Amino acid sequence: MLNQSNSEAFGEAEAFSAEERAALYKAIYTRRDVRDEFLPRPVPDDVLKRLLDAAHHAPSVGFMQPWNFIVIRDESRRAHIHSLFTKANEEAAAMFAPDRQALYRSLKLEGIRKAPVNLCITCDRTRGGKVVLGRTHNPQMDLYSTVCAVQNLLLAARAEGIGVGWVSIVHDDALQQALSIPSHVAIVAYLCLGYIDQHYLKPELEVKGWRSRLPLDDLIFEEQWQEPREPK
Structure with missing residues (x-):
């Protein structure tokens, strides 16, 4: 509320301790997309609730909090969504050059x-x-806000030892129908969550030779746009 006293509206703005900073950066630098290395161990409800609460505390434009979270555990529903993914994945494979399709x-x-x-x-x-x-003046800000919620969840999951995989290879209209999502609601992320016993030290796509991380210095411009160097 705008008329709150300072004691009610503000907290201390002190920096994190060295240990707290190290923990935050560890979560950022060691987060990995998990593709299939999940253990059958269930995710406890209280852990899942903490992850969703972290997502719910993301920043949002106008404090509109446009997100919803559909939790899917049913095997038959997951099998159906997997079939949608398989179809889209075959379409995606055909889009790459022949020498990349095998990889x-x-x-x-x-x-x-x-x-x-x-x-x-x-x-x-x-x-x-x-x-x-x-x-x-920027109608996409609700979508960007929801992506912030996704990022919060990814980092919280890393801190909890939960692996997360982001599935983007699926047709939104098919997924929308499978989950009875109304037309005015946009799908931002479909995630797979579960415990893992190990994770890659570097992103899997880098380890397997798909692509390397770009040098940060090549991506930083001063004052205005500059022509970026061609990525290798």
């Missing part, structure tokens, strides 16, 4: 069925009404 198909993407929890994070594009503070 693409070697990347295991079985998290939908192996992970004990699937999670669909959506953005309700009508939440907050027609005019939302901060979205008046």
